[in-house]
Amino acid sequence: MFGIIGLGGVGMLLAYFLNNAGYVPYVVTRTRYGRYLIKFGGGEYEVRVRLVDKLPSDVKYTLIAVKAYDTESIIDKVVNIPVVFQNGIGGVELIRERLGVGYGAVITYGVTRSGGVAEVRGGVGEVILPSSVGEVADALKAGGANVRVVNDIEPYRWLKVIVNAAINPVTAILRARNGVILEDSNAKALAVAVVKEGVEVVSRLGIKLPSDPLAETLRIAETTRNNYSSMLQDVLNRRRTEVDYINGGHSD
Numbered sequence: 001m002f003g004i005i006g007l008g009g010v011g012m013l014l015a016y017f018l019n020n021a022g023y024v025p026y027v028v029t030r031t032r033y034g035r036y037l038i039k040f041g042g043g044e045y046e047v048r049v050r051l052v053d054k055l056p057s058d059v060k061y062t063l064i065a066v067k068a069y070d071t072e073s074i075i076d077k078v079v080n081i082p083v084v085f086q087n088g089i090g091g092v093e094l095i096r097e098r099l100g101v102g103y104g105a106v107i108t109y110g111v112t113r114s115g116g117v118a119e120v121r122g123g124v125g126e127v128i129l130p131s132s133v134g135e136v137a138d139a140l141k142a143g144g145a146n147v148r149v150v151n152d153i154e155p156y157r158w159l160k161v162i163v164n165a166a167i168n169p170v171t172a173i174l175r176a177r178n179g180v181i182l183e184d185s186n187a188k189a190l191a192v193a194v195v196k197e198g199v200e201v202v203s204r205l206g207i208k209l210p211s212d213p214l215a216e217t218l219r220i221a222e223t224t225r226n227n228y229s230s231m232l233q234d235v236l237n238r239r240r241t242e243v244d245y246i247n248g249g250h251s252d
């Protein structure tokens with residue numbers, strides 16, 4: 001019933017929850033490793049998947065966990081209903097434009113990955129899904145995920161984009177931990193300006209955010225103050241960032 005495209009940090013976490021719910025998902029990924037392990041809540045678990053070149057046609061939901069900039073490369077691999085677990089704006093929109101269907105999801109678990117080994121860090125995360133894909137929500141919940149189902153996912157996607165847009169690039173440019181947003185007045189002013197711009201964008205789109213984005217940005221900066229943002233980690237590791245989808249994202 002479930003297929004996954006992209007077996008990185010998020011893909012492994014989704015597969016882990018599905019394993020716990022009794023599913024062994026079909027997975028299409030790029031670099032294959034001999035085994036997949038996930039460290040979560042003090043334990044270490046083998047992630048069981050069926051690696052394939054092409055998802056079988058009886059897959060009902062394709063869970064997409066590639067980086068936003070890789071979305072184009074996987075469109076022809078999607079089977080039936082795509083559910084996109086990405087940060088930023090642009091990936092789901094591209095899928096909807098090409099396939100006529102596509103649901104966004106928000107994931108706030110923090111997962112780092114090296115090869116076939118993933119580690120879930122930080123406090124309890126959450127997976128927010130639209131009610132239209134209730135079967136996905138039920139399966140992930142049965143597997144132990146902290147799941148919230150909402151009628152409209154767009155306000156939640158945009159809230160996360162605004163927070164990411166305010167914290168990630170500022171910390172990446174300054175090569176500083178997330179706490180710099182609270183400690184350095186110039187960094188804070190920049191983050192506040194980004195939040196204001198984001199609020200302007202969502203208001204023009206007619207989207208009502210579920211909570212105050214500035215308070216949320218400062219809250220996340222506080223709870224993750226000792227962390228390096230994913231964008232900073234990408235910069236330090238000379239990997240491509242998702243900045244074009246987070247700060248440059250657009251929605252028609």
Ligand SMILES: NC(=O)c1ccc[n+]([C@@H]2O[C@H](COP(=O)([O-])OP(=O)(O)OC[C@H]3O[C@@H](n4cnc5c(N)ncnc54)[C@H](OP(=O)(O)O)[C@@H]3O)[C@@H](O)[C@H]2O)c1
Binds near residue numbers: 007009068088113
């Ligand atoms: N990690 C987190 O904590 C977290 C939390 C919330 C949201 N997100 C978002 O979730 C998305 C995925 O992030 P991630 O951290 O899981 O990234 P990741 O660890 O880099 O995983 C991406 C996976 O997609 C694979 N891939 C790339 N192109 C592909 C293709 N054409 N066909 C099949 N597989 C392909 C990659 O293969 P290779 O191994 O060959 O690169 C990799 O396995 C991003 O949008 C990110 O912003 C991440």
